[in-house]
């Protein structure tokens with residue numbers, strides 16, 4: 001019997017993904033039916049994105065797995081109608097894009113690029129930036145994206161700290177975990193990068209108390225998720241100078257509403273959730289490999305721990 005694969009994501013993505021998924025499933029040797037519209041009780045796998053419109057999985061009576069095109073699964077991981085395995089996206093292209101965004105913005109802060117671009121006023125203050133080895137950067141979250149970014153920063157010779165839920169050993173990165181580890185890491189950090197998932201345990205992880213641990217004039221990069229930051233506390237810390245600048249890619253409400261104070265704040269850079277994105281060529285391979293595994297009775301890759309929410 002054919003394997004029925006439902007593609008449930010933004011319709012604009014279908015023309016790009018369809019040939020890639022067809023090729024991958026064919027190469028996997030599968031007899032399949034791939035479409036954007038299949039009766040729910042005949043679907044074996046859902047290729048899923050939150051904006052595909054699927055939120056009630058109750059009618060999907062023979063579903064074997066939901067395969068997310070997104071790395072962040074906060075909008076589906078607590079869905080009680082979903083009772084089969086949920087796999088998230090770990091995609092080489094997505095990871096590479098995120099590494100480039102993080103390294104680019106860390107270098108921007110490190111080299112004081114904004115200052116030199118905006119100060120075309122004839123002032124001549126020849127203060128060269130320190131070397132990367134004299135700059136401490138902390139990456140909160142050392143998963144697929146955080147570890148890659150931390151490694152790239154370490155390769156540039158930054159002094160890199162990392163923080164995760166469980167203990168890690170990453171060459172060139174001083175790894176911390178647990179509540180004490182977070183305090184230890186933040187108290188030394190000039191530039192903080194947030195690459196944590198949005199879960200109940202990470203909501204407002206940067207709040208008035210944790211931001212107060214940072215040395216004065218610290219900078220924040222948030223390409224993780226909006227709820228990781230207490231927005232009121234960040235605005236207060238920016239206004240007091242405790243935080244010198246924040247570059248924010250993700251927000252509690254997206255698009256960021258026009259009246260939100262982040263837009264007008266002189267010490268905030270807003271980027272419109274473009275730090276990275278899933279790249280179809282590499283992501284389709286991950287989806288097809290997981291369908292192959294499902295059909296061969298092998299364990300799925302990148303399974304979400306529904307209890308932890310990531």
Ligand code: NDP
Pocket residue numbers: 071072073089090094140141142143144145146147163164165166167195196197198199201202223224225249250273274275276277310
């Ligand atoms: P992973 O699941 O691979 O990694 C998550 C990391 O966060 C792990 O190191 C994990 O620790 C750590 N973590 C989770 N909960 C806690 C906690 N309570 N305390 C401390 N550490 C914790 O995710 P990815 O690296 O693939 O992605 C990270 C996030 O990036 C996504 O969830 C998504 O929100 C965001 N993202 C943003 C994009 C953008 O364009 N802006 C694009 C893609 C993703 P441990 O390793 O110990 O489990």
